[in-house]
Amino acid sequence: MLRYIVRRVLESVPTLLLIVTLAFALLHTAPGGPFSADKPLLPEIRHNIEARYHLDEPLWRQYLRYMGDLAHGDLGPSFQYRNTSVNQIIATGFPVDVSVGLSAIALALLVGIPIGLNAAWRRNTLWDRVPMALAVAGISLPVFVIAPLLVLVFAVKLHWLPAGGWIAGSPSHLLLPVLALALPYIAYVARIVRGSALEVLSSGYIRTARAKGLSTARILLRHTLRPSLAPVVSFLGPTTAGVITISIVVETVFGLPGIGRFFVTGALNRDYTLVLGITILYGALIILFNLLADLCYAWIDPRVRLE
Amino acid sequence: MPGSTPEYVLNSALWQRLRCHRGAMIAAGVLLLLALSSLIVPALSPYDYYTPQLDLISQPPTLRGGHLLGTDPLGRDLLIRVLWGCRISLLIGLAASCISIVVGVLWGAIAGYAGGTTDALMMRMVDVLYSVPFVPFVIVLTVLFGRELWLMFVAIGAVSWLDIARIVRGEALSLKRREFIEAARVSGVRAARMIRRHIVPNLLGVVIIYATLTIPTVILFEAFMSFLGLGVRVPLASLGSLIADGASDMQAHPHLLLVPATVLATIVYCFNFIGDGLRDALDPHDRHDRHEQA
Numbered sequence: 001m002l003r004y005i006v007r008r009v010l011e012s013v014p015t016l017l018l019i020v021t022l023a024f025a026l027l028h029t030a031p032g033g034p035f036s037a038d039k040p041l042l043p044e045i046r047h048n049i050e051a052r053y054h055l056d057e058p059l060w061r062q063y064l065r066y067m068g069d070l071a072h073g074d075l076g077p078s079f080q081y082r083n084t085s086v087n088q089i090i091a092t093g094f095p096v097d098v099s100v101g102l103s104a105i106a107l108a109l110l111v112g113i114p115i116g117l118n119a120a121w122r123r124n125t126l127w128d129r130v131p132m133a134l135a136v137a138g139i140s141l142p143v144f145v146i147a148p149l150l151v152l153v154f155a156v157k158l159h160w161l162p163a164g165g166w167i168a169g170s171p172s173h174l175l176l177p178v179l180a181l182a183l184p185y186i187a188y189v190a191r192i193v194r195g196s197a198l199e200v201l202s203s204g205y206i207r208t209a210r211a212k213g214l215s216t217a218r219i220l221l222r223h224t225l226r227p228s229l230a231p232v233v234s235f236l237g238p239t240t241a242g243v244i245t246i247s248i249v250v251e252t253v254f255g256l257p258g259i260g261r262f263f264v265t266g267a268l269n270r271d272y273t274l275v276l277g278i279t280i281l282y283g284a285l286i287i288l289f290n291l292l293a294d295l296c297y298a299w300i301d302p303r304v305r306l307e
Numbered sequence: 308m309p310g311s312t313p314e315y316v317l318n319s320a321l322w323q324r325l326r327c328h329r330g331a332m333i334a335a336g337v338l339l340l341l342a343l344s345s346l347i348v349p350a351l352s353p354y355d356y357y358t359p360q361l362d363l364i365s366q367p368p369t370l371r372g373g374h375l376l377g378t379d380p381l382g383r384d385l386l387i388r389v390l391w392g393c394r395i396s397l398l399i400g401l402a403a404s405c406i407s408i409v410v411g412v413l414w415g416a417i418a419g420y421a422g423g424t425t426d427a428l429m430m431r432m433v434d435v436l437y438s439v440p441f442v443p444f445v446i447v448l449t450v451l452f453g454r455e456l457w458l459m460f461v462a463i464g465a466v467s468w469l470d471i472a473r474i475v476r477g478e479a480l481s482l483k484r485r486e487f488i489e490a491a492r493v494s495g496v497r498a499a500r501m502i503r504r505h506i507v508p509n510l511l512g513v514v515i516i517y518a519t520l521t522i523p524t525v526i527l528f529e530a531f532m533s534f535l536g537l538g539v540r541v542p543l544a545s546l547g548s549l550i551a552d553g554a555s556d557m558q559a560h561p562h563l564l565l566v567p568a569t570v571l572a573t574i575v576y577c578f579n580f581i582g583d584g585l586r587d588a589l590d591p592h593d594r595h596d597r598h599e600q601a
Contacts, residue, residue: 012438015435015438016438018435018439019438019439019440022439022444023444023447026444026447026448026451027447027451030451030452136576136579136580136583137572137576139575139579140523140572140575140576140579141572141575142527142530142531142571142575144530144531144534144547144550144551144554145550145568145571145572147554148550148553148554148557148564148568149564149568151554151557152557152558152561152564156557156558238437241440242442245440245442245443246442246531248442248535249531249534249535252534252535253554263443263446264446264535264537267446267447267450267451268450270451275443275447278443279440279443279444279447282440282442282443283438283439283440285440286437286438286439286440287438290437290438
């Protein structure tokens with residue numbers, strides 16, 4: 001188990017290196033630079049600034065310098081926010097994204113799994129048809145449609161919840177963003193659980209469980225739930241990382257101080273270090289959550305061997 | 308799709324079963340109607356999507372006066388702008404899906420048919436690319452290299468072929484062991500021709516299903532980019548940019564948000580519905596959900 005984790009972590013190093021290199025090359029081959037023509041500066045000033053950020057050095061030296069700093073966990077200074085390091089920006093913004101993203105995933109699981117199980121158990125009844133038709137609607141409604149609509153209804157019309165802003169630890173500020181983010185994932189989870197539970201319910205040991213007179217609740221919770229979760233877990237791996245990236249939209253609509261908006265403005269202003277830093281973070285997240293998903297998978301289905 | 312015979316996918320049995328799926332047929336009709344009207348109505352209408360009429364700003368929907376769905380804060384006809392947005396969204400959806408399907412099918416078919424080291428290497432690359440955070444990459448691409456429409460096609464197409472490659476490879480692996488492929492190989496058909504003439508055509512069923520499910524994903528992604536202000540350039544509109552504009556003005560004029568949001572949801576809903584219908588028609592037992600790669 002431990003050996004498996006260590007090996008996976010080691011394997012992810014070249015992948016991360018590739019991501020960094022790709023992003024670095026992309027940023028530096030693009031036309032325009034952080035301090036170039038659209039903001040007129042005196043040549044001496046510009047030269048000084050570029051020297052300070054080592055932009056006057058040849059590209060390979062900049063690359064090696066960046067990689068060297070990265071090995072020490074230093075993502076460098078931000079170009080657009082003077083006297084602020086990328087580490088600081090991430091340290092202040094990322095917790096917001098994590099709390100919104102993980103709450104949304106938790107909500108999606110808590111609501112989606114029961115709906116899916118129930119739909120599979122009562123296949124082809126209204127309990128199946130109505131939630132599943134709604135689920136197709138749920139995956140068709142993107143976050144950036146749901147989020148403004150939720151604001152319109154719950155903040156503008158009903159005045160129940162604040163329309164945006166962020167106060168750390170305030171549940172009323174968390175509720176709408178989490179709901180907006182979670183709704184499509186509730187739909188996905190419900191559909192996946194329904195599909196896999198249907199398969200499980202048609203297997204022999206469920207027939208045995210029914211034949212020996214177990215209650216519905218016991219059949220569903222003790223015998224159906226766990227094997228039905230396997231595809232959910234493999235769905236959650238890439239998705240959880242994706243939720244944290246997709247929260248850019250939620251940040252924009254609700255005015256949350258997460259890192260997604262820093263990323264977009266950073267890309268627009270050619271803030272190389274900020275964009276690189278956040279890209280690395282996202283890449284690491286994807287790798288981390290895929291590893292977690294594989295570990296969970298082995299826990300759910302003991303036949304799976306980690307090797 | 309285990310258990311289904313690929314050859315019969317494109318024949319009339321499938322078509323008949325799809326026709327019985329009433330929801331899918333209605334969805335196809337709605338899409339066709341939207342596509343046609345997005346092509347025809349702007350050509351016939353007296354209004355265009357870019358000329359501001361400052362004496363008619365933010366009109367509500369009305370049956371009198373010609374602006375059926377009202378106007379936006381610059382006095383431009385909302386109906387025409389939404390239809391233009393439809394046109395852009397459908398165009399990007401189709402074009403980017405074509406790119407991702409061509410790349411994904413070729414990649415998967417070659418890997419699956421070649422097998423061995425080639426297969427291992429090609430699929431290892433797919434695994435690595437799965438770890439690349441694509442949303443940031445596309446954002447960086449479009450920001451740095453200008454917001455050109457064709458660049459959107461390429462960027463979105465280039466990032467969405469991974470799933471197709473995996474699925475097609477699996478199918479190609481199982482196809483390879485079929486008798487007619489062996490017969491072709493014995494009679495001396497070369498690898499390139501084999502992939503083109505025998506492997507790819509037999510994969511079309513799976514690919515068509517997957518295509519109908521890729522198109523909505525791509526449309527949503529384009530709308531997402533436009534919502535962030537990184538999509539089409541003003542004054543051109545896409546559904547995403549219209550939703551973003553509407554969201555900023557929704558307190559006073561909710562119709563500016565509701566109309567494009569409804570149209571976008573309808574398009575995506577219809578594609579998803581057709582995809583589900585095709586999947587049921589192909590193999591009623593197998594209802595695995597596709598996985599979303601964000």
